[in-house]
Amino acid sequence: MxxxxxxxxxxxxxxxxxxxxxxxxxxxxxxxxxxxxxxxxxxxxxxxxxxxxxxxxxxxxxxxxxxxxxxxxxxxxxxxxxAEHELWEPSGDWRADMLRVAHQTRTLMLRHPWLPALMSPVYGFSPNALRYLEHCLACLDSFEGTYGTKFELVAMLNGVVTTYVGNELATAERARALPWSEEREQSVRIAYLGAQIATGAYPRMAAAFMEDSGPIDLEAVFQRALERVLDGFDPTR
Amino acid sequence: MxxxxxxxxxxxxxxxxxxxxxxxxxxxxxxxxxxxxxxxxxxxxxxxxxxxxxxxxxxxxxxxxxxxxxxxxxxxxxxxxxAEHELWEPSGDWRADMLRVAHQTRTLMLRHPWLPALMSPVYGFSPNALRYLEHCLACLDSFEGTYGTKFELVAMLNGVVTTYVGNELATAERARALPWSEEREQSVRIAYLGAQIATGAYPRMAAAFMEDSGPIDLEAVFQRALERVLDGFDPTR
DNA sequence: AGCGCATTACGTACGCTGTACGTAACTAGG
DNA sequence: CCTAGTTACGTACAGCGTACGTAATGCGCT
Missing domain, CATH: 1.10.10.60 (Homeodomain-like)
Known part of the structure; x- marks a missing residue:
């Protein structure tokens, strides 16, 4: 065959x-x-x-x-x-455990940069996916809610991690693959964006770019995103 | 050239x-x-x-x-x-407006099922992307926070919408493309999953599948996901 | 023990892809 | 007016997934 x-x-x-x-x-x-x-x-x-x-x-x-x-x-x-996922004994603090899960997934994706691109068509329950899911559910034993809600939590957390790390990797890859310097590319983009903003059609975008936000810390952005997702599920907050 | x-x-x-x-x-x-x-x-x-x-x-x-x-x-x-995005006058209620944005994006994706697959490499600020972003920022005028936070909110909402609708569409497409009946496919999967669960290695997965959750309402799952994301950003809750 | 046949191995081939390259027609700027 | 840069597009190449055919192999059954 x-x-x-x-x-x-x-x-x-x-x-x-x-x-x-x-x-x-x-x-x-x-x-x-x-x-x-x-x-x-x-x-x-x-x-x-x-x-x-x-x-x-x-x-x-x-x-x-x-x-x-x-x-x-x-x-x-x-x-x-x-299989590289490390599965530990749940601590009893589901928030801490889920944060740890998410960070571990990010590490895994940074080690295998192609992973986010293959995560969208997650449809079969592979053996290691089952082990991973069971582990997440174990970490959520201390979470007050139905299994339905727990699944939704795990799904959203995985989705957010995949999206964020995928963007992170795509940005890095783009910078790496440039035939000219990163500054040259940046300047082209800034020039274009500046021209658009200068038309006055996007006053809030203009204001946003005026806002001095300092250097962007991707790790911090990621952490904030996780906290917010967990906040959205946390019955105590 | x-x-x-x-x-x-x-x-x-x-x-x-x-x-x-x-x-x-x-x-x-x-x-x-x-x-x-x-x-x-x-x-x-x-x-x-x-x-x-x-x-x-x-x-x-x-x-x-x-x-x-x-x-x-x-x-x-x-x-x-x-360009098909309808941009309205913000209502003053950022939560309601962002929910409406998200639902509209979902509708757009259902009309153009290929859209989620092309959303990952969002890197250029296309003209309509700028208009869309400006509109989102306008809707967020009533939101207490920096533009940095507003960008993070829009990014996460878009990411979640893309992920959810992408899954929704992939599931539908898979069902549509089956050479045999959907029941046949379901039974194969259930049989496999049942065999895995029967090993006793996944007690919580087993319990989860015992839990009677009724039919899954994808629309409701989507709505809940949005509410939770917004909750995570809402300073008043 | 030995037959039968499902399975493995793999070469060849087909239709499809993105795109490099070369050439001819064309038009705006100096 | 000339010429340089641009458009149009045919040809060609390397690479892809995979259908198909054939030869070798070894388990299960009689």
Whole structure:
């Protein structure tokens, strides 16, 4: 059976091995590890079926014995790095624990900068996603609320972390990839933005840029965002 | 000058016309409209340089006179549908206005289901993005806080809306694209999830699935999410 | 024990993508 | 008027996901 683009079955539901036929040369973990290695070193765009196969030392089409679609390779990658989540004994203070979870997720994303881009299509419950979710629920044992609310909390926190770190990484990547200096790019943007503001059509934007806010501390912005999300769920505040 | 993949210049900073040479046959608006039409009718994947050129009735490479990179086409598309935002006179109640903004953005995204996928790399200040931002700031005139905080509020609200509607759309799309019935797919997933839970490794997940929560009302989940975000910023609560 | 067949491995090929490059037609500025 | 810069666009290339066909392999069953 070769790859099937028309089979939307969840990959975690299909057994890794059915018993019949030659022993597979690789495991899903091998494949995931190879893909993660490539993504870490050469970026997500370098993760093609050909490159992953080359990294493993097998033919391109052999991969389709393990994965029906490339999309599933992404699923494997996300699950693989999910194993790096450190799961501790809940402290009893759900706020502190959830903050720690969020910061850990951010660290994970900074270590694997391609991760935010693959987080949107979270739809299968991969093994490590289950472990992670169970851990979050454990941390929320001290939270007064239904499981429904707890899920909503975890979902929003994850969403905010993904969005923020995704922006953070995209900004850094853009600065890194510039063929000319960052100052040159900044000046072009400032010039354009200044011209727009100078039309007088955006008085509040103009005022905002007059406001002296000092240097932007991304870490602090992130922390504030987390606190606000938790505030929104906190029944005691 | 043909397309330049190595020029990260913001497209809004370059003039649409420099004066020399033959009159361009199309405007940026024409191109954006063609791309939006294709995306609306055939999905984001159908938006290729070839298809857009065909829609316009010109040669593929002619597009590169208007856009240095395909990425800029996406920027044009996001800006184009941004014009559909209705901007009203602020009511004086920032909470109500921001809720209305968020719901309007959701409506816009449901009308153009490809929008959430293109929202992540928001980096250029497109004309309509500026108008939208100015409007949000106007709505926040009654909000006690610095412009820095107001930007953070708008950013988080937009992020949450994008994440939620993106998930909503992805779920709907997945259900629509199934080659077999939705029940069949559901049963496969339930079977897998049930087997995992039956191992006893995820007691809280098990409890969560026991909890009778009734049918999930996506609209209500969305509304709750918005309220919580605003609560997190509300100095009066 | 040995047959049958599902499975693995993988080369080839197809249609699609973004875009570099070269050439011809055209028009505004000096 | 001339010429330099711009538009238009055909051709071409490297890369992508993956359908398909064929050969080798080894488990499960009789």
């Amino acid at each position: 070769a790859g099937r683009a028309d089979v939307p079955e969840v990959i975690w539901a299909r057994p890794e091995r059915t018993g019949r036929g030659p022993r597979p040369a690789y495991t899903r973990a091998d494949i995931a590890a190879a893909a993660v290695r490539i993504a870490d070193e050469r970026g997500l765009d370098a993760v093609s079926m050909r490159h992953v196969a080359a990294e493993l030392g097998c033919g391109t089409m052999s991969l389709y014995n393990y994965l029906p679609r490339k999309e599933d390779l992404y699923e494997l990658m996300v699950d693989a790095v999910g | 043909a397309g330049r993949a190595d020029v990260p210049e913001v497209i809004w900073a370059r003039p649409e016309r420099t004066g020399r040479g033959p009159r361009p046959a199309y405007t940026r608006a024409d191109i954006a409209a063609a791309a939006v039409r294709i995306a609306d009718e055939r999905g984001l994947d159908a938006v290729s340089m070839r298809h857009v050129a065909a829609e316009l009735g010109c040669g593929t490479m002619s597009l590169y006179n208007y856009l240095p990179r395909k990425e800029d086409l996406y920027e044009l598309m996001v800006d184009a549908v941004g």
